[in-house]
Amino acid sequence: RRYRYNEQVGYRCRDGYQGGEFTLTCGGDGWIGRSTCTVSFTFLESVGCGSPPPLTDGDIKYTIKSNYSHQERVEFMCQSYYTMEGGPHRTCINGEWTGQMRCLKPCIVNEDLYRQHNITIKSSDSTFFTHDEIIEFRCARGVPVGAVAMRQRCNGGVILLPTCQ
Incomplete structure (x- = not known):
């Protein structure tokens, strides 16, 4: 105009x-x-955030506060044996928390499962295996039976166990 x-x-x-x-x-x-x-x-300072959303199976690395200022960052960590996917930071931007992460469960193979499947592992006597870890099983006695391979990968808390007879 x-x-x-x-x-x-x-x-x-x-x-x-x-x-x-x-x-x-x-x-x-x-x-x-x-x-x-x-x-x-003053506008930017006033648009902070409350506490960040909780992380399932994880926690904030330092002391949690009830208020965070614009662009303040928080670091998260997962519980022992859990694996973080994404993150580890969330940032307060204009009243909203940005950043995505999750804690992936470990696989747990206890003594009862070793006995039931008649298996052991090559490397150690561990009970916990982190997400994406590859485990080499072997027969405690006998030979492998069934279609499950002796080498398996932990996937978010799920692992297939071979069986020996």
Whole structure:
């Protein structure tokens, strides 16, 4: 749109900016009047976050607070033997928490399961195996039976166990 000499236009700053309302006048060499909106730092500071959402099978690495400021970051960790997927940080941005992560369960193979399947493992006598860990089983006695391979991968708390007879 074109404006004529001495025609006035009213403006106001958007939310989060300082400057209020003002009027500009069309002059011979351009617009006359103040037309500056600046970021309101008090606005940015006031848009913080409450406590971040909880992480199932995990926790915040340091002391949790009830309020966090804009751009403040929190570090999470998973419980022992759990594997973090994504993260480990969430950041407060304009009142919202960004960042996604989850804790993947370990696989648990206890003595009863070893006995039931007549198996042991090559490397150690561990009970817990982290997500994506590959475990080499062997027969305690006898030979493998069935279609389950002696080498298996832990997948989010689930592992197939071979059987020996």
